[in-house]
Amino acid sequence: MKILLTGGTGFIGSHTAVALLERGFEVILLDNFSNSSPDAADRVREITGRDLLCIKTDLLDADGVGLAFSQNPGIDAVMHFAGFKAVGESVSEPLAYYHNNIAGTLNLIEIMNKNGVKKLIFSSSATVYRADNPVPYFEDYPLGATNPYGWSKVMIEQILRDVCAANPEWSMALLRYFNPIGAHESGMIGEAPNGIPNNLMPYITKVAAGELPVIHIFGDDYDTPDGTGVRDYIHVMDLAEGHILAMNYIRERKGAWSFNLGTGKGYSVKELIAAFEKVCGKELPKQTDARRAGDLPAAYANTALAKKELGFAARYGIEKMCEDSWRWQITGACRK
Numbered sequence: 001m002k003i004l005l006t007g008g009t010g011f012i013g014s015h016t017a018v019a020l021l022e023r024g025f026e027v028i029l030l031d032n033f034s035n036s037s038p039d040a041a042d043r044v045r046e047i048t049g050r051d052l053l054c055i056k057t058d059l060l061d062a063d064g065v066g067l068a069f070s071q072n073p074g075i076d077a078v079m080h081f082a083g084f085k086a087v088g089e090s091v092s093e094p095l096a097y098y099h100n101n102i103a104g105t106l107n108l109i110e111i112m113n114k115n116g117v118k119k120l121i122f123s124s125s126a127t128v129y130r131a132d133n134p135v136p137y138f139e140d141y142p143l144g145a146t147n148p149y150g151w152s153k154v155m156i157e158q159i160l161r162d163v164c165a166a167n168p169e170w171s172m173a174l175l176r177y178f179n180p181i182g183a184h185e186s187g188m189i190g191e192a193p194n195g196i197p198n199n200l201m202p203y204i205t206k207v208a209a210g211e212l213p214v215i216h217i218f219g220d221d222y223d224t225p226d227g228t229g230v231r232d233y234i235h236v237m238d239l240a241e242g243h244i245l246a247m248n249y250i251r252e253r254k255g256a257w258s259f260n261l262g263t264g265k266g267y268s269v270k271e272l273i274a275a276f277e278k279v280c281g282k283e284l285p286k287q288t289d290a291r292r293a294g295d296l297p298a299a300y301a302n303t304a305l306a307k308k309e310l311g312f313a314a315r316y317g318i319e320k321m322c323e324d325s326w327r328w329q330i331t332g333a334c335r336k
């Protein structure tokens, strides 16, 4: 099978490419490198010992994306990772987020339609669950968001469900990721955010490496066991596995299917930092700051549906997630 990965040189795309190549799939990466580099494709080749095609194109460039399909006939399915993902930036630059994420997806779907490719795995997010839902989150909970990034995911999910409702040939999996962390255990690929990281794990690794002075804990007075925010961290290689299972699932079915991809277990900010300190063997500087607007006390998945329908169960625990994130930081590969 030939699979095209939009945003394929990014964090989750590159790890999924490794998992696909190791299973014998043919892989094409498409990316504009706005938040990644073609080096990731080389590293995926090196890790797997297999070749892949890496195309530089922007999803907003319909001609470029059209060429990627017409010059590579026989694409069976698309995994759609490409998009902007920084929540805070989406608040200050809503139009850029809506334009890139939504218009990019519309172009992609139209071009897939023209080329007769009608299987899509979409990178959705736990941010699509309305803030007043109780935890754990079930897939049939009401949707809503608190920032433009989250709304772009809610809107794209709706668009994709509408496409499936109108055209019974389509099959799609809408995968709601919780908090992907970790890295490939080779230390050759991982999360490489531009500038100051928005997410906790890359922030912790940079403090541990001495590149940032202190970990900020935003609020320690939430109604959680230790007062800090609780999230469902999932190893990125487990997430990659979830994509392969989801692809096998939609190969045999039509319509749009939503699944949570998490471990179902929540860890607090303090617990994640403690687990990381154990792995890196030192205590890290940290300070408690005020709560951040829009942060929830706790968000974790109910994983029963993904387990029952996809056979998905996360293999890796928090220690392995910390070990692999740390290896990625200290190999120096993350700075190349």
Ligand SMILES: NC(=O)c1ccc[n+]([C@@H]2O[C@H](COP(=O)([O-])OP(=O)(O)OC[C@H]3O[C@@H](n4cnc5c(N)ncnc54)[C@H](O)[C@@H]3O)[C@@H](O)[C@H]2O)c1
Pocket: 006, 007, 008, 009, 010, 011, 012, 013, 030, 031, 032, 033, 034, 035, 036, 037, 057, 058, 059, 060, 080, 081, 082, 083, 084, 085, 100, 104, 123, 124, 125, 126, 177, 178, 179, 180, 199
């Ligand atoms: N990492 C997370 O915590 C997380 C959580 C939930 C959902 N997601 C979603 O998963 C997807 C992948 O996330 P990631 O962490 O790998 O992010 P990433 O930024 O590492 O990867 C996204 C890739 O898309 C590319 N891209 C962006 N806009 C593009 C465009 N218009 N045309 C072509 N390429 C474009 C970027 O260059 C980047 O390589 C995103 O859609 C993100 O919203 C991520």
